[in-house]
Amino acid sequence: MGFYQIIQIIAVSLTGLAAGLFYSYACSVTGGLGKLSDREYLMAFQSINNVILNAWFFTSFMGSLVVLPAVTWFSYNAGINFSFWLFLSATVIYVVGVFGVTIFGNVPLNNMLESTNLNTASLQELFSLRERFEASWNKLNLIRTIAAVVSFIIAVIASILK
Template identity: 70%
Template sequence: MAFYQLVQIVVVLLTGLVAGLFYSYACSVTGALGKLPDREYVMTFQSINTAILNAWFFVSFMGSLMVLPLATWLSYRAAVHFSFWLLLSATAVYIVGVFGVTILGNVPLNNMLERFNMDTATPQELSSLRERFERPWNQLNLIRTIAAILSFLLTILSLKLKT
């Protein structure tokens, strides 16, 4: 197996893992969290934000960010033109729609939640925090979920349509 083919397989795997993570979160966790009272919602989300910061997540999330441009460049060098355009599109979608939305949107909201002091919070403060957090975070998560799925599909197509 050539290095280029190995990189293509890895990029499909990594983008698929990220798409699957965001998709499963959007389909299950968001709905379950939405049913919780404010205090439990904030506490649970704070716990999730801590738990997600692990090596497995970083390998797929940051790995996609690094391997997508590599796969794109290798496709360009191999003169696999249609595959190159698919991978270039997948890379752009991932960088802007997944990584960019996460770093510029979800992470600042997560940081706001992390700084919130649960010990001294009144019910009104909890409700206000949730109002400022929940809807924007879920909307951003939907955007990055769609972007991750699109990036994943483009990488799959790049394997199948090497013309």
């Protein structure tokens, strides 16, 4: 097994881990949180946002952002073929649909939530904050979930092509 195959495995694995994380949020975490009261929901989300910023998350989330373009470059240097175009597609989908949506969509919403002192907010303020946060955050998470899963599937296909 050569370097190119190893970097393919790393790219596929990291992208799969990111896709799995966003998928698990979409099919369980957001639904469970949605059943909480406004204060409980917002406090739980603040807690999750603080905990998720860790080495495990950044390894898959940022690692895919680095390794997918790298494997695309190595594929390009090996000769432009269908595998190259698939890796390029997986990279673009990940960069735009996962990283871009997260940085320009989910993170600003998370920052809005983080800047609020939930302990002193009135019930109306909590309701209003949740109204501005929940549906938008869930929609953006669904977009990045689909993008991550599609990017992962395309990278798997590109890796098994000769």
